[in-house]
Amino acid sequence: MNVTVNVNGKPYTRDVEPRTLLVHFLRDDLLLTGTHVGCDTSQCGACTVHIDGHAVKSCTVLAVQVDGMDVRTIEGLGTPGEMHPLQTGFWEQHGLQCGFCTPGMIMASAELLKHNPHPSEEEIRYHLEGNFCRCTGYHNIVKAVQHAAEIMDGSGQAGGQAADD
Ligand code: FES
Numbered sequence: 001m002n003v004t005v006n007v008n009g010k011p012y013t014r015d016v017e018p019r020t021l022l023v024h025f026l027r028d029d030l031l032l033t034g035t036h037v038g039c040d041t042s043q044c045g046a047c048t049v050h051i052d053g054h055a056v057k058s059c060t061v062l063a064v065q066v067d068g069m070d071v072r073t074i075e076g077l078g079t080p081g082e083m084h085p086l087q088t089g090f091w092e093q094h095g096l097q098c099g100f101c102t103p104g105m106i107m108a109s110a111e112l113l114k115h116n117p118h119p120s121e122e123e124i125r126y127h128l129e130g131n132f133c134r135c136t137g138y139h140n141i142v143k144a145v146q147h148a149a150e151i152m153d154g155s156g157q158a159g160g161q162a163a164d165d
């Protein structure tokens with residue numbers, strides 16, 4: 001089946017099997033390997049992307065279901081030269097060790113900051129419940145999100161960059 005998906009602002013049309021999961025479409029067909037596969041049970045959140053602005057686990061969605069929709073992956077959030085505040089936050093606050101969970105953590109956190117620019121620690125932990133990290137113990141991840149919220153607030157970006165998708 002042909003699907004056309006707008007990914008990180010660019011349209012891609014590919015012929016896919018109907019059973020192809022979005023995460024495999026992104027990684028294998030579009031070579032956007034920043035979106036990770038960490039489980040086969042839809043629990044870990046490593047595959048989180050934004051679909052029409054909502055954070056979704058891309059291993060729970062078929063590629064054909066997003067035909068005509070907008071998808072944003074970690075590759076579309078910032079660049080090494082111009083990082084998204086969340087990427088800066090994870091860098092500054094050491095919010096990662098191996099980094100495997102980080103793309104999913106960041107995409108889920110971006111949705112949180114879009115709706116709640118000043119989340120409490122409890123709200124951050126609650127929002128990230130669907131994202132597992134095997135390395136960091138979560139404490140620095142929370143600090144990274146708080147750091148990003150401060151940057152976005154100070155620069156008037158609260159909900160700005162994260163709300164673009
Ligand atoms: S790979 Fe999607 S939730 Fe684990």
Ligand code: FES
Nearest residue numbers: 097099133134135
């Ligand atoms: S930093 Fe290794 S899984 Fe989270």
